[in-house]
Amino acid sequence: MTNAGRFFETLDTLGYGFYTGVPCSLAKDLFKVLETERADRYVPAVREDVAIGIAAGSWLAGRKPVVIMQNSGLGVCANALASLNAIYEIPALLVVTWRGHLGKDAPEHLVMGEITEPLLRTLGIQALILEADHIEAQVCEADRLAAARPAAILVRKGIFS
Amino acid sequence: MKSIEAVRALAERAGDAVIIACNGLETRELFATRDRPGNFYMIGSMGLASGIGLGVALSKPDRRVVVLDGDGNLLMALGALANVGASRAENFTHIVLDNHAYASTGGQLTVSGEIALDEVAKACGYPWIGLGLGGLDQALRAKGPAFLLIEVEPGFVEGLPRMEIPPPALAARFKREASK
Numbered sequence: 001m002t003n004a005g006r007f008f009e010t011l012d013t014l015g016y017g018f019y020t021g022v023p024c025s026l027a028k029d030l031f032k033v034l035e036t037e038r039a040d041r042y043v044p045a046v047r048e049d050v051a052i053g054i055a056a057g058s059w060l061a062g063r064k065p066v067v068i069m070q071n072s073g074l075g076v077c078a079n080a081l082a083s084l085n086a087i088y089e090i091p092a093l094l095v096v097t098w099r100g101h102l103g104k105d106a107p108e109h110l111v112m113g114e115i116t117e118p119l120l121r122t123l124g125i126q127a128l129i130l131e132a133d134h135i136e137a138q139v140c141e142a143d144r145l146a147a148a149r150p151a152a153i154l155v156r157k158g159i160f161s
Numbered sequence: 162m163k164s165i166e167a168v169r170a171l172a173e174r175a176g177d178a179v180i181i182a183c184n185g186l187e188t189r190e191l192f193a194t195r196d197r198p199g200n201f202y203m204i205g206s207m208g209l210a211s212g213i214g215l216g217v218a219l220s221k222p223d224r225r226v227v228v229l230d231g232d233g234n235l236l237m238a239l240g241a242l243a244n245v246g247a248s249r250a251e252n253f254t255h256i257v258l259d260n261h262a263y264a265s266t267g268g269q270l271t272v273s274g275e276i277a278l279d280e281v282a283k284a285c286g287y288p289w290i291g292l293g294l295g296g297l298d299q300a301l302r303a304k305g306p307a308f309l310l311i312e313v314e315p316g317f318v319e320g321l322p323r324m325e326i327p328p329p330a331l332a333a334r335f336k337r338e339a340s341k
């Protein structure tokens with residue numbers, strides 16, 4: 001099974017049934033599955049903070065949401081994560097691709113790549129770095145971290161691309 | 162017309178619809194008018210009312226979802242209108258109180274006086290568009306996404322209480338109601 005297949009299968013067993021976000025080439029395998037096999041559960045959002053709002057609404061209606069975005073979108077989401085998710089205690093599982101990891105990427109990704117982990121820490125969001133060998137266990141761990149507040153899975157190049 | 166009159170009319174006629182009120186005067190006036198478990202009051206995350214409402218509407222297609230929005234909020238995340246229109250969510254009703262101002266920060270002007278927000282919604286794919294409070298009952302029943310733009314006077318009632326429910330308790334209360 002592909003990494004994307006293992007990822008979605010684990011999310012299924014954990015009860016996740018609502019997906020939104022903004023694409024990144026590092027997550028293209030995930031978006032391919034969402035656009036083909038799961039279009040009924042996927043809302044392509046116009047912006048990452050709008051995706052956070054849509055996900056919050058789905059959680060308020062009883063669903064478990066996943067939000068997929070590039071780390072550039074984390075900056076867009078800072079206020080939504082602080083003044084919606086944090087203060088109302090609305091969880092979401094964030095899948096954040098890590099452009100600029102280790103400083104090896106196009107210039108526009110270098111600054112955000114360097115501050116991705118500190119930014120998540122500042123926002124009080126626990127994060128783990130996904131390893132292809134441990135997808136199932138790490139998704140289960142991220143689900144535990146996301147019980148009452150958002151938690152993030154960081155995705156480097158090569159796992160879903 | 163004062164915005165509180167539109168809020169009162171909505172509170173009276175909403176039936177079992179859930180209402181997402183954007184931060185600012187909408188939340189304060191709805192809370193002061195008629196608090197109920199089906200109301201979600203935003204106190205931050207300006208611009209996201211339509212996104213939150215869309216998430217509820219797509220998850221509960223048999224429940225009418227009303228987003229009580231303002232011009233400042235709408236303009237802040239104007240792109241979200243495209244998401245709502247593209248969703249074809251038939252149970253979604255968007256009510257926008259347009260006072261052309263950021264009321265809760267002192268009445269500074271927004272740019273809504275220069276923009277035909279109803280035409281923006283139409284271009285984004287909302288199949289039902291209405292103007293004025295007279296369209297309220299129809300907007301609440303229309304096959305949506307429906308968009309009702311209501312022009313209101315600037316300013317709001319002095320001395321309105323702030324929404325005093327602790328946010329986590331409010332979210333849990335709304336979730337119980339909206340999950341039914």
